[in-house]
Amino acid sequence: MTTGSLLTADLVIAVLAAGGWLGGGAASAARRRPLALGLAAFALLATLARAITITALARAGWWFAAEKVLIAAPLSLAAVAVAGPRLLRAAGDIRSVAVPLLFAGYATSGALLVTVLHGYPASAGAGLLTVAGVVAATAVSWRALGARPSRTVSRATLVVAVAALVTGTGLTVAPESVPDVPHDHGYRDARTVGEPTRRFTLTAGTATVRVGGRDVAAWAFDAQVPGPELTATVGDVVEVTLRNRDIGRGVTLHWHGYDVPNSQDGVPGVTQAAVLPGQEFVYRFRADQAGTYWYHTHSVSDVGVRMGLYGVLVVRPGPMTGLDVTVPVHTLGGRPLPAPRTERVEAGTPVRLRLINTDSTTHRYALAGTAFRVAAIDGFDLRGPTSLVDTAVLIPAGGRYDLVFNAPATPVALFVDGRVVYSTGEVSTATTTWPVLDPLHYGVASPAPWSRIDRKFTLVLDRGLDLHELLPRYAHTVNGAADPDIPPQVVRLGDIVRFTIVNRAQVVHPWHLHGHHVLVLSRDGKPAAGSPLWLDSFDVRPGEVWEVAFRADNPGMWANHCHNLAHADAGMTLHLMVS
Ligand SMILES: [Cu+2]
Secondary structure: OOHHHHHHHHHHHHHHHHHHHHHHHHHHHOOOHHHHHHHHHHHHHHHHHHHHHHHHHHHOOOOOHHHHHHHHHHHHHHHHHHHHHHHHHOOOOHHHHHHHHHHHHHHHHHHHHHHHHHOOOOOHHHHHHHHHHHHHHHHHHHHHOOOOOOHHHHHHHHHHHHHHHHHHOOOOOOOOOOOOOOOOOOOOOHHHHOOOOEEEEEEEEEEEEEEOOEEEEEEEEOOEOOOOOEEEEOOOEEEEEEEEOOOOOOEOOEEEOOOOOHHHOOOEOOOEOOEOOOOEEEEEEEOOOOEEEEEEOOOOHHHHHHHOOEEEEEEEOOOOOOEEEEEEEEEEOOEEEOOOEEOOOOOOOEEEEEEEEOOOOOEEEEEEOOOEEEEEEOOEEOOOOOOEOOOEEEEOOOOEEEEEEEOOOOOOEEEEOOEEEEEOOOOOOOOOOOOEOOHHHOOOOOOOOOOOOOEEEEEEEEEEEEEEOOEEEEEEEEOOEOOOOOOOEEEOOOOEEEEEEEEOOOOOEEEEEOOOOEEEEEEOOEEOOOOOOEEOOEEEOOOOEEEEEEEOOOOEEEEEEEOOHHHHHOOOEEEEEEO
16 A cells, blocks of 8 residues: 555544534434444444544655644544433434534544644644633533533633644744745856857737637647747757737746756746736747756746647757657647557667656556657666566656667557557557556666765655735645745755655645755655756655755755646745846
């Protein structure tokens, strides 16, 4: 069982336990004796079962098992201690166990709410608030059921509730000051890269595009989705003029995975202002790294990219040899792109398939009909990639894999989530049961290019209630805070920086640092054993712990965020300051 599925199991059992206690309480209040006893017994079993899931989580290396023990265990034990003996003694009036059972239900629900709503890091305030809530709810039920809590109990409840409210909501604590995010940088001016050798103009605008035989309202570059494919050769100076015709919420160009100077990175409010209708912005950078990349708007990026403001950027090391096919996968208006394409390819032709995931969630790719190698991931060549056959690859949001093979005499087909998107003829192969390549164990290892770590950061990815400007939202959080309240990471130019990224949530978070590629050190404590993996996009699945490192060699203020862009918009964005 993966840590992710253990987490889900634990959550389901916790919900069942809470439901059982509450249901049992309600049934006994209604004098439905068999039902009450049945539900209470069920809740008791579920509560005990959580001991098993929490132990399993601790053994799987789940970072927060101790916290579950601290919060869930005392409340569950209190629930069992209060409700258990009364149940055994409830020979007479079943109604007498209603309050204890309800108390148990409130206690388990409280622990559940702390886990789901409050998130990381657990605080004494949240604990106090929960206890106050449980006590208050019990007192209210007690009254409602006709009995009367004593004056002392009422007063104690009031005192605990007020104390918890004051400390729990942080009214006594001054808000932590967050350093200002500078919005203007004098770093490497784009003009110093030299005269452009490759010039492009992209005009962003609303458009209607045809997808799968249906008209879809889109936002597009040059009225097409994806936008025009930009190509260059290493050594070129690329200049792209971005114009905005009518995208009211503004547009920028971010060169995903391309480590351009900060002023060209296209993050509105950080490296430039969003380009509004009628305006333009000229990007210029040297194409010094060959590989498969893509570009997309970073202005209201969740909506903008989903609506179609993206395209492919390919930088080749020299003149093209063989067949070079780009496959940017996207979902537009609920329909998959690109449209399936078939072409005849002469046997023996070297083929490179550049697979690009421009969606916000993972896609599964399977190449049938030939052996192949994964030549590059996220634009960086792998070391000693071996031949693979009948093996699928999972590409995270924003990620790219280059698959290479020599065309066989028989047809090949590329499947994305079971759908053929590219083929050289008819292929009928079931690919859904194929094993998935683990890039951490593929290719030939080589020693890390550095022997020290200067700065270490831990990023705990989670969900939690966030009160930003008094508007409550269920944010995606990093270390318990949501954008713009996550303190920036400040490092010196040249520092070797290590990130430990922990996913405490129930969903995948594809992590993406701007301006740098990170070297994968380990996942779940196991060192990466294959070719060095220099990534700009990687899936941190529920329960996973990733250790990555990089040399902070690109000065400026860099976005560091989840590339599920809805998550990024809902708080999961912070900044790395390199100076
Ligand atoms: Cu995410």
